[in-house]
Amino acid sequence: MLFRLDPYNPAAPFPSVDLAEEEPNGLLAIGGDLTSTRLINGYRHGVFPWFNPGDPILWWSPDPRTLLFPDRLRVSRSLRKRLRRQPYGVTMDRAFDAVIAACSAPRAGAVGTWLVPEMIEAYRQLHRRRFAHSVEVWHEEQLVGGLYGVAIGGVFFGESMFSRADDASKVALVHLCERLQQWGFGVIDCQVVSEHLIRLGAVEVPRAVFTRLLAHWTPHPGRPGSWDDGHTHYPVGERLDGGSDA
DSSP states (O other): OOEEEOTTOTTSOOOOGGGSOTTTTTEEEEEOOOOHHHHHHHHHTTOEEOOOTTSOOEEEOOSSEEEEOGGGOBOOHHHHHHHHHOOOEEEESSSHHHHHHHHHSOOTTOOSOSOOHHHHHHHHHHHHTTSEEEEEEEETTEEEEEEEEEEETTEEEEEEEEESSTTHHHHHHHHHHHHHHHTTOOEEEEESOOHHHHHTTOEEEOHHHHHHHHHHHTTSOOOOSOOOOSOOBOOOOTTSBOOSOO
8 A cells, every 4th residue: 555645744654664565665655745854754764765757756665674884884905905095085064065966967877867856955955954964085176976865863874875986985985984983873774785785795684673773773862963074084994894805
């Protein structure tokens, strides 16, 4: 059964994720809006929006769920060598608009993008409220990679990343994991599985396990406020898994 959300009541609770469709996997609800109140409510309960341009808003909670634990990021030997050379500087919350614009650009071989203008504006609103955050990777003062997502308590909900230079998005993820460990975060939500994520150390867990993790970690203090500390960092990945690939 597909639930229809009231567009005039963004604070209304979402249906239980246990009621999501098996096919397509995780489809739970349709409609509603993209206000910050609705989005934060959705993320707290393991629900996120995804829809094609021109279609109604669709809300998803797939089973299983793909997660990455910050201390278990797999850093390959080749990436570790790049980190030691320190070709890239990394900042946070310094250029959110530029990062989400880059993430919205069509990928090679793809047509269009899921990051339609109303989605971009919704995440910009979340950024202004200090729920959405970005990681920026720079080379010679040029933005060459990055990622963005939503932080609630001790959970970071990853949304998208981009790369214009070798390993730039991976460097962003290394820096994010280093910082999340320091700040006491417990888990990164990657939503759905891909071979790329598995190589980086992500795992699939049953949705029921994910919802229990949310109940445990979202009440944590997290990292309130802006994540821009005014410095450019050079991640090293020393506290992360060394990996095994060349």
